[in-house]
Amino acid sequence: xxxxxxxxxxxxxxxxxxxxxxxxxxxxxxxxxxxxxxxxxxxxxxxxxxxxxxxxxxxxxxxxxxxxxxxxxxxxxxxxxxxxxxxxxxxxxxxxxxxxxxxxxxxxxxxxxxxxxxxxxxxxxxxxxxxxxxxxxxxxxxxxxxxxxxxxxxxxxxxxxxxxxxxxxxxxxxxxxxxxxxxxxxxxx
Numbered sequence: 001x002x003x004x005x006x007x008x009x010x011x012x013x014x015x016x017x018x019x020x021x022x023x024x025x026x027x028x029x030x031x032x033x034x035x036x037x038x039x040x041x042x043x044x045x046x047x048x049x050x051x052x053x054x055x056x057x058x059x060x061x062x063x064x065x066x067x068x069x070x071x072x073x074x075x076x077x078x079x080x081x082x083x084x085x086x087x088x089x090x091x092x093x094x095x096x097x098x099x100x101x102x103x104x105x106x107x108x109x110x111x112x113x114x115x116x117x118x119x120x121x122x123x124x125x126x127x128x129x130x131x132x133x134x135x136x137x138x139x140x141x142x143x144x145x146x147x148x149x150x151x152x153x154x155x156x157x158x159x160x161x162x163x164x165x166x167x168x169x170x171x172x173x174x175x176x177x178x179x180x181x182x183x184x185x186x187x188x189x
Contacts, residue, residue: 071096084128124162
């Protein structure tokens with residue numbers, strides 16, 4: 001009986017220690033590769049923040065209500081609008097016109113305000129849409145530019161960095177040097 005009283009705590013401590021060490025050993029065994037962190041793409045959040053800034057000015061000027069602003073922002077966020085196409089924004093918020101949340105006139109005013117915004121991202125979007133609509137850039141080129149900007153996680157502010165990213169597309173034959181300059185001229189306006 002005395003032996004059981006002495007051995008029970010020792011056995012319990014041994015089992016606990018083995019269990020803890022076993023867990024550590026199991027955690028160390030297996031894959032030696034660390035989980036790959038997912039690269040955070042802040043492009044979408046920057047576009048939504050910039051859109052909110054534009055819409056806040058419209059609320060301040062009485063063009064739309066705060067409720068309408070929130071509906072537009074929520075719709076753009078759910079659609080993962082990246083800010084690189086004003087045309088796409090128009091398509092995204094079209095259901096808000098259809099369901100009466102905003103009027104067609106307000107939609108047009110929102111798109112016009114985004115096009116005239118001082119935000120570099122929106123100037124780029126307007127430039128890309130205009131060059132694509134005029135047949136200077138193909139839809140494939142437009143998409144490759146947007147993909148390259150996402151891959152580089154362009155900050156939406158630096159025109160110099162935008163030029164570097166576009167230079168890479170020129171080097172890879174996606175754009176011509178002339179097309180690159182047209183894009184940069186449109187952004188610098």
